[in-house]
Structures are given as structure tokens and as C-alpha cells.
Amino acid sequence: MKLFEFEAKNILRKYGVVTPKGDIAKSLAEAERIARKIGKPVVLKAQVVVSSRGKSGGIIFVNDVTAAREAAVDLIGSTIKGSIVRSLLVEERVNVAEEFYASVTIDRQARRYIVLGSTTGGIDIEQVALASPDRITRHWVDPAVGFSQSMAESMVVKFSNLDKHDSVEFASILHTLHSIAMDYDAELVEINPLAKTDAGQFIAVDARITIDDNALFRHPEFQERSLVTAGDSPWEAKAKQENLTYVDLDGNIGIIGNGAGLVMATLDLVYLSGGRPANFLDVGGGAGPGVVKRAVELVISKPEVAAILVNILGGVTRCDLVAQGIIEGFNESTARKHVVVRLMGTNEDEGAHILHRAGIHTHSSMEEAVREVLKFVS
Amino acid sequence: MSILIDRDSRVVVQGITGNEGRFHTRAMLHYGTRIVGGVTPGKGGQRVEGIPVYDTVGEAVRNNSVDTSIMFVPAANALSAAFEAIDAGIKTLVVITESIPQKDAIEFIAKADRAGTVVVGPNAPGVINPGARIHVGVMPVHVFRPGVIGMVSRSGTLTYEIAWHVSNADLGQSTCIGIGGDAIVGLDFIKILDMFRDEEDTKGVVIIGEIGGNAEELAAQYIRETNYPKPVVAYVAGRFAPPEKRMGHAGAIIMGNSGTAKSKIDAFVDAGIPVAEKPSKVAELLKTLVKK
Numbered sequence: 001m002k003l004f005e006f007e008a009k010n011i012l013r014k015y016g017v018v019t020p021k022g023d024i025a026k027s028l029a030e031a032e033r034i035a036r037k038i039g040k041p042v043v044l045k046a047q048v049v050v051s052s053r054g055k056s057g058g059i060i061f062v063n064d065v066t067a068a069r070e071a072a073v074d075l076i077g078s079t080i081k082g083s084i085v086r087s088l089l090v091e092e093r094v095n096v097a098e099e100f101y102a103s104v105t106i107d108r109q110a111r112r113y114i115v116l117g118s119t120t121g122g123i124d125i126e127q128v129a130l131a132s133p134d135r136i137t138r139h140w141v142d143p144a145v146g147f148s149q150s151m152a153e154s155m156v157v158k159f160s161n162l163d164k165h166d167s168v169e170f171a172s173i174l175h176t177l178h179s180i181a182m183d184y185d186a187e188l189v190e191i192n193p194l195a196k197t198d199a200g201q202f203i204a205v206d207a208r209i210t211i212d213d214n215a216l217f218r219h220p221e222f223q224e225r226s227l228v229t230a231g232d233s234p235w236e237a238k239a240k241q242e243n244l245t246y247v248d249l250d251g252n253i254g255i256i257g258n259g260a261g262l263v264m265a266t267l268d269l270v271y272l273s274g275g276r277p278a279n280f281l282d283v284g285g286g287a288g289p290g291v292v293k294r295a296v297e298l299v300i301s302k303p304e305v306a307a308i309l310v311n312i313l314g315g316v317t318r319c320d321l322v323a324q325g326i327i328e329g330f331n332e333s334t335a336r337k338h339v340v341v342r343l344m345g346t347n348e349d350e351g352a353h354i355l356h357r358a359g360i361h362t363h364s365s366m367e368e369a370v371r372e373v374l375k376f377v378s
Numbered sequence: 379m380s381i382l383i384d385r386d387s388r389v390v391v392q393g394i395t396g397n398e399g400r401f402h403t404r405a406m407l408h409y410g411t412r413i414v415g416g417v418t419p420g421k422g423g424q425r426v427e428g429i430p431v432y433d434t435v436g437e438a439v440r441n442n443s444v445d446t447s448i449m450f451v452p453a454a455n456a457l458s459a460a461f462e463a464i465d466a467g468i469k470t471l472v473v474i475t476e477s478i479p480q481k482d483a484i485e486f487i488a489k490a491d492r493a494g495t496v497v498v499g500p501n502a503p504g505v506i507n508p509g510a511r512i513h514v515g516v517m518p519v520h521v522f523r524p525g526v527i528g529m530v531s532r533s534g535t536l537t538y539e540i541a542w543h544v545s546n547a548d549l550g551q552s553t554c555i556g557i558g559g560d561a562i563v564g565l566d567f568i569k570i571l572d573m574f575r576d577e578e579d580t581k582g583v584v585i586i587g588e589i590g591g592n593a594e595e596l597a598a599q600y601i602r603e604t605n606y607p608k609p610v611v612a613y614v615a616g617r618f619a620p621p622e623k624r625m626g627h628a629g630a631i632i633m634g635n636s637g638t639a640k641s642k643i644d645a646f647v648d649a650g651i652p653v654a655e656k657p658s659k660v661a662e663l664l665k666t667l668v669k670k
Contacts, residue, residue: 215480215481217454277618285516315516316516316518366658
């Protein structure tokens with residue numbers, strides 16, 4: 001789960017990292033009040049979790065309270081890359097002398113947390129890695145050893161342009177980010193840019209924290225919020241409430257299947273055959289009639305969907321229970337749409353029998369089923 | 379010869395008294411797997427499907443010289459259960475459990491590496507050797523046939539789909555391994571390719587990849603750089619997956635430009651490995667490449 005910038009900064013402050021003076025505003029009046037209280041040029045930042053928010057007009061710099069109010073009018077309630085702006089972070093503008101970068105993330109291949117620092121900040125770290133690799137320092141953390149302040153200090157030794165004081169400061173921020181990653185089960189903790197001000201202070205100008213969804217049970221303060229992730233489409237939000245693994249796509253063939261790989265392969269096959277899937281929906285392993293029923297109801301109710309393809313390869317999942325769920329889903333829905341079902345594996349014959357009685361055709365080959373469903377949408 | 383598991387494997391089931399553990403214990407026993415014990419803390423002394431239940435893995439190992447464990451414990455208990463298995467000297471640990479926090483997976487995989495324990499998973503369907511009739515996992519055994527193809531995959535049902543075509547093409551499988559759909563997994567493609575390399579029952583290898591990470595790219599590089607001696611065919615799921623969306627598996631996500639199907643397919647093609655466009659094509663390609 002991606003935290004909003006202001007949530008990430010709240011956590012950073014708790015760990016002693018300095019952030020620009022400011023507060024969160026949900027209305028014009030609040031934005032104005034915060035700007036007045038700061039009493040200096042401010043920046044208004046839309047609280048959405050999309051990438052390159054700045055390029056999409058989500059960050060506005062102003063010099064006075066009147067301009068702050070005008071910027072707030074533009075931002076609150078606007079939509080940035082599909083996400084509605086419900087709140088703004090209003091902050092003092094920082095006099096930046098230098099921009100750095102600091103993060104902790106997970107290296108999948110190494111199966112380790114990786115701590116990353118750079119003396120180039122404010123831009124995409126992958127660009128820095130390509131253009132000036134000597135300006136990046138990395139450390140892969142052995143979980144049996146952990147990550148200490150002195151390890152962080154040896155990471156920044158290679159930056160000869162940093163004096164002793166700055167080296168220790170930078171290292172201590174890297175060390176802190178690692179502690180946050182551990183304490184919050186974060187898969188990303190990033191400060192970019194990490195600014196050094198005219199006065200020589202290190203300050204987190206922008207911050208991102210992503211919490212591992214699988215660890216939310218250890219962080220109940222975020223668990224509830226995770227049901228309404230910014231960036232979800234209305235159908236994705238609804239699916240989440242129904243506990244279904246669903247992703248919206250822009251076509252007209254509804255797809256339901258069991259197993260992430262199989263459903264992705266089904267989407268691919270539909271596209272390659274000239275069709276356009278309306279969604280990805282994985283009912284998971286061992287799905288009973290209830291899950292399948294809810295899946296059918298959800299997909300059938302999407303207006304764009306002209307026909308539905310159900311692809312089930314039974315193992316732990318029983319085809320007869322899936323068939324039962326399909327029938328129940330259709331019976332509960334008012335929409336009438338074509339459906340093509342592929343059943344193979346455990347209790348395939350019983351499942352096919354249930355569907356045939358209801359007048360629904362079944363196929364045992366996935367490719368045949370895809371060809372069949374395409375007939376209904378051409 | 380065989381890899382990871384064989385006729386002599388002695389298996390313990392962690393979480394045997396839960397619904398899933400019980401169901402799959404029955405299925406594995408029926409197939410021929412030698413399950414010698416189960417573990418559920420506080421339920422020692424019971425029996426499940428005639429198998430004695432112990433409170434700890436250590437106890438099960440002392441009584442039965444176990445070398446392999448399959449784990450069905452809830453995600454929140456996975457870290458301590460994995461530690462227990464590693465401390466008890468388990469050689470192969472198959473983790474079926476889904477939704478384990480990445481921090482925990484990183485921790486127990488690191489410990490396993492130090493102890494010399496091989497971890498399959500987490501979020502894996504397991505391992506099957508149809509020739510030896512041993513199955514440590516949750517796969518539908520009827521789609522597999524004894525044969526010559528080594529299969530390795532990040533997925534479950536998609537693997538069964540492809541295995542079924544491979545079985546029908548009269549090739550069958552030597553060993554099939556699902557390494558798991560998470561971002562952090564123990565065994566990866568390269569380590570398994572390495573095991574298949576000199577294993578005489580395996581005449582060809584199938585890699586079933588998907589979007590997310592760069593395991594497929596690294597596998598392609600390994601095959602190219604080490605002059606891999608056996609024919610390899612690949613399939614990559616998620617050609618049309620949108621970026622920044624998790625496609626069911628925790629590990630199946632395109633981040634920025636990394637983890638796309640195109641990058642993986644290009645890497646395989648550059649390494650001279652044919653990539654099947656659809657699942658059924660895998661078996662057709664193998665037919666032309668593999669001599670039995």
C-alpha cells in the first residue's frame with residue numbers, strides 16, 4: 001500500500017528526519033490558513049500516489065496567500081492521472097543548496113533489502129544509475145547482521161565532496177530509513193529529493209513509503225485504509241470490498257479464471273486472437289460457489305462487458321462447485337450476457353453437466369473457448 | 379536420478395491438522411509420497427490420515443529421520459515455522475503458504491542459505507516427480523506423466539495447463555517445480571536449470587515465466603553464457619498486462635520499464651530460446667527439439 005506523502009513525512013518526523021514546515025489542507029480555507037501561518041512563499045502539493053505528479057500539474061509554487069488560495073481552488077477536487085485530489089500538503093518553500101537521494105527498497109534477485117544513497121537527487125534514480133554510477137552508493141543488508149550507523153557511514157565514504165559533518169548526517173538518514181523499513185514492513189522508503197539547505201540542514205522535500213500488503217496485519221492503523229487505495233477504478237474498489245483479485249482493462253470480454261498465471265495467459269490469448277479483455281479476475285485456488293458467484297456478478301454488471309469467458313483448470317478447485325457458482329451468479333444478475341466456460345480437471349464432468357442443464361456450453365480446451373467467446377463480440 | 383525429491387524422501391507436513399494440510403496430506407499419500415509425520419504445535423499425539431502428529435519439527439525429525447518439509451501454516455506463523463524446520467536440519471523446505479510478509483521471507487531464506495536448506499516458495503505449488511510417484515505440493519497429479527521434460531514455473535494452474543499439453547504430446551515430465559508467485563522466493567530459475575543440467579532423465583526444459591522482476595532475463599543470460607546443453611522452451615504470461623498493477627501474484631507487477639513481458643521474451647529470443655505464444659505451443663516446440 002502506497003502511503004500519501006504527508007503520511008510518509010509524519011513517519012519520517014517521528015524518526016527525527018526534518019521535513020519542511022507545513023500541514024495538510026482539505027479545504028480552501030484550510031489551505032489559506034496554513035499559508036498565512038507559514039507567512040513565506042509556499043508550495044501546494046496534491047496528495048495523490050501517482051508517479052510524476054509534478055509533471056501533471058499536481059505541485060504549485062506560490063509567493064503569497066492570495067496565490068495560495070487560487071492554487072488550492074485549482075487543485076482540490078481535480079483529477080490527476082485518474083486520482084481525485086482530496087487533500088493538499090501546504091509547505092514552506094525550501095532554499096535548496098544541493099539535492100541528494102536516499103532510499104531503502106527490496107532487491108528481488110538478491111533477496112535482500114538494499115540501501116541506496118546518491119549525491120544526485122530530484123530526478124529518477126534509475127537515470128542517475130545509468131548516467132553517473134559513481135554518484136550512487138549501495139548496501140545489501142544481511143538480515144542476520146542488520147544495518148548499523150557505522151555501516152551507513154562507510155557507504156558514504158566514496159562521496160569525497162561531502163565533509164565530515166554532511167557524511168555523518170547523510171549516513172544517519174540512510175540508517176533511519178532502514179529502521180523505518182523494518183518497523184513498518186515497508187518495501188520502499190524514499191526521500192527524493194533530500195535537500196541540503198542554504199543553512200546546511202538536511203531536509204526531506206519529498207518522501208514515499210510503500211507498505212508490504214502482506215504485512216498489513218501487523219499495522220492495523222493502515223489496514224482499514226487499504227480497502228480504498230487511491231488509484232483504484234470504481235470496479236477495482238468494488239472488487240476489493242468483495243475480496244476479489246481484480247484489475248480493470250478497457251475491452252469488452254469479461255475474464256474469470258483460477259490462478260494468476262492462467263488468467264494472464266487467458267488475457268494474452270484473447271488479445272492475440274484479436275479480442276479485448278474487460279478485466280483480470282483470479283478467483284484463486286480452491287474457490288467455492290460463493291466466490292465464483294460474486295465474480296460473475298461483478299463482471300456481468302460492468303456495462304462494457306458484452307460476453308464472459310470463464311477459464312477453470314481444476315486441481316484443488318472443483319469444477320462442479322465453480323459451475324454452481326456460475327449459475328448462481330447469473331440467476332442473481334439482471335443483465336443478460338453471453339458466457340463461454342472452459343472446464344478441465346477435478347469433477348469436470350459433473351461441472352459440465354450442471355452447466356449444460358442450464359443451457360451453457362462448456363469446452364475442455366482453452367483455445368477453443370477463446371475462439372468461441374470472440375464470436376459473440378465481433 | 380532426480381532433483382530435489384526422490385523415492386527415499388521422507389516428508390513432514392507442517393500444519394497437518396488444518397483443512398488444507400489434511401486434504402493435501404491425503405492426496406500426497408495416495409500418490410505415493412512417503413509422509414512420516416505431521417507437525418502442529420499443541421496437537422502432538424494426534425493422528426491425521428494415520429500419520430503421527432508432533433508438537434515440533436525437531437521431534438518429528440528425531441523420530442523419523444525426515445529430510446523434507448511441506449508447510450501449510452498461516453502466513454503470520456510462517457517465519458517461526460520455517461526457522462523451526464531449518465533448525466531441525468530439514469534439507470528441502472516447500473512453502474505453500476501465501477501472503478507471507480516479504481521481510482519474513484527474506485529472513486528465513488537467508489537463514490536457510492546459511493544452513494544449506496533449499497527453500498521452494500513461498501506461495502508455491504510444490505514439486506512433483508511422476509516417474510518416482512512422489513509429490514510434495516498441491517498439484518493436480520493427473521495432468522502429469524512420467525517423462526523427459528523438466529518444468530519450472532512461477533505459476534500454478536498455468537503450469538498444469540502446459541504440463542497437460544506436454545503429457546499429451548507423449549513427452550511427460552521428469553520433475554516439475556513451481557517456484558512460487560511471490561517477489562521473494564528461495565529457489566530461482568537459474569538454480570533449477572543448474573540442477574536439470576546434468577540430470578540424465580531430463581532431455582529438455584520448460585521455463586514458465588511471467589511479468590515482474592528480472593528472473594527470466596537472468597535465466598536467459600545463464601543459458602547463453604554457460605552453453606546450456608539441453609533444449610529449452612519458454613512461455614511468458616502477461617504480454618498485455620497494464621503497468622503498476624499487481625496481476626494476482628504478489629510478484630507479477632511491472633514497475634516503470636522493468637519486468638515487462640517484452641523484455642523477458644526479447645532476452646529469451648536473444649539467447650536462442652524459442653518462446654511459445656500460447657500454452658499449447660510449448661509442447662509443439664518441445665516435440666521438434668527433444669529427442670527421447
